Amino acid sequence: MVSIDEVARKAGLSTATVSRALSGRGYVSAASREKVLLAAQELGYVVSSRASSLASGRTRNIGVIVPYLDRWFFSMVLSGVSSALMKHGYDITLYNITADSDARKDVFETALRRQRVDAVIAVAIELDEDETEHLLALDLPVIAIGGPNPALDTLSMDDVALARLATEHLLGLGHTEIAHIGANPEFDIDFHIPTNRRLGFEQALADAGIAPNPAYLEPADFTVDGGYRAAKQLLGRPGPRPTAVFAASDEMAIGAVLAARDLGYRVPEDLSVVGIDGHELGEFFRLTTVDQFPLAQGERAADAVLAKLESSDEPTAHGELPFELIVRGTTARLPKA
Amino acid sequence: MVSIDEVARKAGLSTATVSRALSGRGYVSAASREKVLLAAQELGYVVSSRASSLASGRTRNIGVIVPYLDRWFFSMVLSGVSSALMKHGYDITLYNITADSDARKDVFETALRRQRVDAVIAVAIELDEDETEHLLALDLPVIAIGGPNPALDTLSMDDVALARLATEHLLGLGHTEIAHIGANPEFDIDFHIPTNRRLGFEQALADAGIAPNPAYLEPADFTVDGGYRAAKQLLGRPGPRPTAVFAASDEMAIGAVLAARDLGYRVPEDLSVVGIDGHELGEFFRLTTVDQFPLAQGERAADAVLAKLESSDEPTAHGELPFELIVRGTTARLPKA
DNA sequence: CTGAAAGCGCTAACAT
DNA sequence: ATGTTAGCGCTTTCAG
16 A cells, blocks of 8 residues: 655655645645645555544544435435535445344444544434434534434424425315325334324315315325225225325325226326325326425435535524425316216 | 543553453453453443554445445345444445446545455446456455456356246246347346346247247336336237246336236236346235345345455355245236137 | 553644 | 644554
């Protein structure tokens, strides 16, 4: 491994100047910089992050904590974080919080404290007080996606508003018999997303003067299969039948579309379906959805963390994440009866 | 940040002994070890990986190179790698090779050379000679998934055999009019997977004495949508029609199932469909598939890399990855005509 | 089995 | 603008 001394020797300068030229900190004449760059190039020198970080306290590495690696949303966020950070020469080390609570504890109590990272991005993890403490005690910039966690700088999604938008879309098309798939308190681990989406749904109905119908609330587990089963229940039960379904995720919405078809209902003629996410599969099914741009969420978190790193004073107000209604083919006006 | 000196002082021992006790390297009396552990515990001491790695040359961090973060297969592999490594106290830093060739170059020429990792796992990336050189020049243990790359220790999937198995399943059910979706040379970037799967398909047919029918070969892009379009072509064209379809991925197979249904064919009565992957969505569609256990692939790569780390002499023969036919509901015997 | 001490390769005052 | 030098916080000989 070629070291900084060799570069210094070759460039005919001191190691200090080489360090300055390479890092861009401190004054270096243009001529010296040239020499250093050339020497480094020719020797194939790359700064050792081990040594550099020990001396400087900076690692150029960001820790990213995610609860799942194998779920679409998190993959997208991670992808966004990664591309944004790589552009700035930062590496990312991954901390996958699992169900195993010992492993989880280990991340906060040991792994993150090894001084391997300059900052932390926590993606959609509900942190308990202890964990929040640990994070704060690191004394590093932290950005959370998906709050709210009043103790942390957070980029949060207004899930109530998201759900209102989806519901209002249906209302605007003339639907009044609207069912909701998703409200399952059991899945409320992640910031009450299911509950908030149900709340938004109910608010929109209330604003339109529609009384909530408990029979139109069907719990499901956020999978295609779950959405399928829920929709079958909704559509198969005797009695009043919804003309539209708002599912709390695109995967459930897709399940609902498939269930409707299997029962002989046409989508959107007989049933309108709207989801939430902007899932790639939604395009194939021409699913109307409220896109929450997970890739952009990741990029934005990365940018926020970099901003905090440059100027630690930055306020980095708790930001709201954008979302947008994408009207495709699974929703339509309520046909006149 | 509490340092090793404080622990040493509190334990009444030298820093050398503390280091030995904590790392498990070198002799330490049980009594001393106790004292050290207690002191470290009470002070909440965690070894600084910066300092430790500079002094020892070990980082307890593995670099993982992946071409995609947002594709199911890679997410699963990554998930497997992550869980296996975390168990052993290793962190993982992620290098996402993108289409951007400058960024790609940067990973091999700079990022990986920063001495941040003890070993590298390369997931299904076709490396050119230059990149392979760079990897080898790191002088670190490297494990590749998805080879073959003769220069690297590789865990590889026998895609020809995988495809044969899928095809033989169909043949065994009595089908002779079998189409294949997937062979698209354009997508051959990743180790000729499409080509190898087509080869396995053709071999199985040949072994059964069936002449290949070019009209039964439909290229597609490995997405649901691609599989859907391909199947529509296959089933919609006038002339002989296949009674079974072997798709080179589960997502394409799902697309084929949906296309068949849309055209009025029943699956599996009128058309059998088999895929490859073991994709989670396959379960919902009751898709028959050849599972390639991506999670296990990741775990196995992690174990292999750890083994190399412990004993650098280990031969770590180029391993073959397992696969298995999962018969579900989209394939059936050819009905007597 | 333990301690003293010499680095690991770089950065950041400080001096010039 | 550049060089000198004292660390950064650990690990690892080497003695004992």
